[in-house]
Amino acid sequence: MAEPTTTRVPFWRDVRVLTILTQVIFVVVVALVAGFLYANVSTTMRQRGLVSDLRFLDLEAGFEIGEAMIPYAATDTYGRALLAGFSNTLLVSVVGIILSTILGVVVGVARLSPNWLLSQLAAIYIELIRNTPLLVQLFFIYFGVFVTLPSVGQSIEFQGIIFANQRGLFLPRPAPTETFATWAWFILGAIVLALALFYFSTRVKTRYLGWVALLALILLPVLGWFIAGAPLSFEIPVRERFNFKGGMNLSPEFSALLTGLVLYTAGFIAEVVRAGILAVRRGQVEAAYSLGLNAGQVLRMIIFPQALRVIIPPLTSQYLNLAKNSSLAIAIGFPDLFSVATTSANQTGQPVPVYLLVMATYLAMSLFTSLLMNIYNRSVQVLEK
Amino acid sequence: MKKLVLVSMFVLVALIVVACSAPAPAPSAPQVVKETVVVKETVIVQPTAAAKAPEPTKPAVAAPTAAPAPVALGARFTAIKSRGKVICGSNDQVPGFGFLDKATGQFTGFDVDFCKALAVAVFGDAKAIEFRPVNAAQRGPALQTGEIDVLARNTTWTVSRDATWGLFVGVNFYDGQGMMVDGKKYPTVKTLKDLKDASVCVQTGTTTELNLSDRFREEGVTFKPVVFDTADATFAAYQGGRCDAVTTDISGLVARRSLLNVPADHKILDVVMSKEPLGPAVPLGDASWYNVAKWTLFALINAEELGVDSKNVDQMLTSKNPDVQRLLGVTGDLHTGLGLSKDWVVKVIKAVGNYGEIYDRNLGPNTPLKMDRGINKLWSKGGIMYAPPFR
Numbered sequence A: 001m002a003e004p005t006t007t008r009v010p011f012w013r014d015v016r017v018l019t020i021l022t023q024v025i026f027v028v029v030v031a032l033v034a035g036f037l038y039a040n041v042s043t044t045m046r047q048r049g050l051v052s053d054l055r056f057l058d059l060e061a062g063f064e065i066g067e068a069m070i071p072y073a074a075t076d077t078y079g080r081a082l083l084a085g086f087s088n089t090l091l092v093s094v095v096g097i098i099l100s101t102i103l104g105v106v107v108g109v110a111r112l113s114p115n116w117l118l119s120q121l122a123a124i125y126i127e128l129i130r131n132t133p134l135l136v137q138l139f140f141i142y143f144g145v146f147v148t149l150p151s152v153g154q155s156i157e158f159q160g161i162i163f164a165n166q167r168g169l170f171l172p173r174p175a176p177t178e179t180f181a182t183w184a185w186f187i188l189g190a191i192v193l194a195l196a197l198f199y200f201s202t203r204v205k206t207r208y209l210g211w212v213a214l215l216a217l218i219l220l221p222v223l224g225w226f227i228a229g230a231p232l233s234f235e236i237p238v239r240e241r242f243n244f245k246g247g248m249n250l251s252p253e254f255s256a257l258l259t260g261l262v263l264y265t266a267g268f269i270a271e272v273v274r275a276g277i278l279a280v281r282r283g284q285v286e287a288a289y290s291l292g293l294n295a296g297q298v299l300r301m302i303i304f305p306q307a308l309r310v311i312i313p314p315l316t317s318q319y320l321n322l323a324k325n326s327s328l329a330i331a332i333g334f335p336d337l338f339s340v341a342t343t344s345a346n347q348t349g350q351p352v353p354v355y356l357l358v359m360a361t362y363l364a365m366s367l368f369t370s371l372l373m374n375i376y377n378r379s380v381q382v383l384e385k
Numbered sequence B: 001m002k003k004l005v006l007v008s009m010f011v012l013v014a015l016i017v018v019a020c021s022a023p024a025p026a027p028s029a030p031q032v033v034k035e036t037v038v039v040k041e042t043v044i045v046q047p048t049a050a051a052k053a054p055e056p057t058k059p060a061v062a063a064p065t066a067a068p069a070p071v072a073l074g075a076r077f078t079a080i081k082s083r084g085k086v087i088c089g090s091n092d093q094v095p096g097f098g099f100l101d102k103a104t105g106q107f108t109g110f111d112v113d114f115c116k117a118l119a120v121a122v123f124g125d126a127k128a129i130e131f132r133p134v135n136a137a138q139r140g141p142a143l144q145t146g147e148i149d150v151l152a153r154n155t156t157w158t159v160s161r162d163a164t165w166g167l168f169v170g171v172n173f174y175d176g177q178g179m180m181v182d183g184k185k186y187p188t189v190k191t192l193k194d195l196k197d198a199s200v201c202v203q204t205g206t207t208t209e210l211n212l213s214d215r216f217r218e219e220g221v222t223f224k225p226v227v228f229d230t231a232d233a234t235f236a237a238y239q240g241g242r243c244d245a246v247t248t249d250i251s252g253l254v255a256r257r258s259l260l261n262v263p264a265d266h267k268i269l270d271v272v273m274s275k276e277p278l279g280p281a282v283p284l285g286d287a288s289w290y291n292v293a294k295w296t297l298f299a300l301i302n303a304e305e306l307g308v309d310s311k312n313v314d315q316m317l318t319s320k321n322p323d324v325q326r327l328l329g330v331t332g333d334l335h336t337g338l339g340l341s342k343d344w345v346v347k348v349i350k351a352v353g354n355y356g357e358i359y360d361r362n363l364g365p366n367t368p369l370k371m372d373r374g375i376n377k378l379w380s381k382g383g384i385m386y387a388p389p390f391r
């Protein structure tokens, strides 16, 4: 048709132009969609008389919260109430992540154990947990286990200082006395000494020095305890008409949520761990055994360091899932962020800003977790030669 | 990292918008924006003058029924008529008020009957309803988004709900908040003060959560709330002994007590913690629909006052009482102002009975709840139940 008079590529087939163009088109499309959505939200909200600002955060919340990590009273603001809820979410997430990691690794390794019974038990656990809904498990754990514990009157009791009943676990609460400062110095000293010893032990490669470090860490504070003379006093929970008062209380709601989240997530982590271990080449293990390492050493020194590289990315997802799943708390009465937000949204009549805030919080929490895990992941990857 | 945050924010916004905009009634979507504002104003300025002065809303789009309707129907009422059924946000967990009968799969109850009355008023058919069970926390957003045409579900009329949820059409049950304890376990508990440091089960999304804090604060005693999102979970925890007491509307306590293992063991304290005027509500934005819901409720109450019930309604058509004649559409044309058929009240009373019959059928002495009418008796019988007249 046309004679090839010029060697110039037409701009619509120029790769350089095209890459820029597609970027521009992409940005425009995204902006248009976002703009449309924003306009839609704002008109819909205006039309329905919904406010979209966060002024409600400074109003008095008026409702009580059953338990929180920060001091909170009904006369505090909605902002404070949400913060109290968030503190509960954070607590259950952090403790849950730690415990589910431990349990998950144990079950994952057990699943691969040459011991038939052990590996079958692990398999049953994993399949049972992974194939039933978490909400159902939570209901079962809460209503079926924790609420059916003995009543306050029939508490299970240990030495008259620890009590367990359907209202939770009640423990003595330590409170510092005036000699606490003295004792604190002993603890500080113990930590510094232990760290120094440990550092030294890695240098000179004497294994026993590590144990000495541990011993110092334990013995010095014990010694300090007696020298300082009772640096802590304990507030023992006492039974009143309805409940135990004083001491520390682990509520059944928290316990059930934590148990549920840990059991559930550990099932998934176990599979992640198993996949990671199986990803380590067989030759590595055989070589290690032929060098005379025992099973524990092979696991610790050969398999885990290499498996970790495969494990961490999916493990991060599980951590994020755990944190987000904690929002099921409201079903079993635990006042987490979502539960408090539900009450706030209802009382203020402004669900959109409230839930936007909640979403942003979960998002920030997830991004922060990812960030930490990515940093850790990078440090693990460096080991690779 | 920055990119990730940006993208996540977009996704977030997208999600919210989808969630907010999806349930808007499709047929009226294009006109909603301009129209709502107009109608809203009309509601406030001239709520009863609708018949005389048709509002400057758009004319009815779909030719609704055979009956000519000179009143300008709003978007929602038009949408309901063309849809052929009323979407009713109801309760499925409170026997006597709104309950899903597990055996028959039918919704039953006092509030459910109001929905039926509404369906009969519009369509002449008590089955022209779609029930949407909404729990306490879901009902506000369901009204705000207009996902439901009416919320009839033991809901307290408050200023903030009128301002943000929708419009309450009236009161169908005057109630107050109560407190229930296991009388066998705690025979001496009589007042809120006696409940110092007790654990109290309560449901989120209700007025009762705030009242609970308020009253205990007023009494100067501390307590521990345990908050659930459904009535089933709240009362399961109470039954299991997790809480010493449970609080909600007194009617709700009576209703839920009937589901406990040994109902007789549980006593409702002789304290009224708040005013809980319960009533149906409709979404903002359609004065004509608001009027229909309002006058359906008033028709039920007026019928009882005038002695019209489901058995005698046909005879009543020949009544000499002008009030009865107007109510039943024998004389006058009150129905045209509502956009309903001439005999709509006759059909409603025939199908569901008058207010008193609905009360007795669901809550009265021959039901398991055996709730005394109390202040819900008609004003002419010593109560405070009172409806504006049909004229």
Ligand SMILES: N[C@@H](CCC(=O)N[C@@H](CS)C(=O)NCC(=O)O)C(=O)O
Residues within 6 Å of the ligand: B091, B092, B093, B094, B134, B135, B136, B137, B154, B155, B156, B157, B203, B205, B206, B207, B208, B229, B230, B231, B232, B248, B249, B252, B253, B256, B276, B278
């Ligand atoms: N009248 C109060 C409380 C009404 C209420 O939600 N009561 C509870 C307890 S009886 C209920 O109906 N729960 C059933 C559910 O949410 O599914 C209000 O409007 O906030």
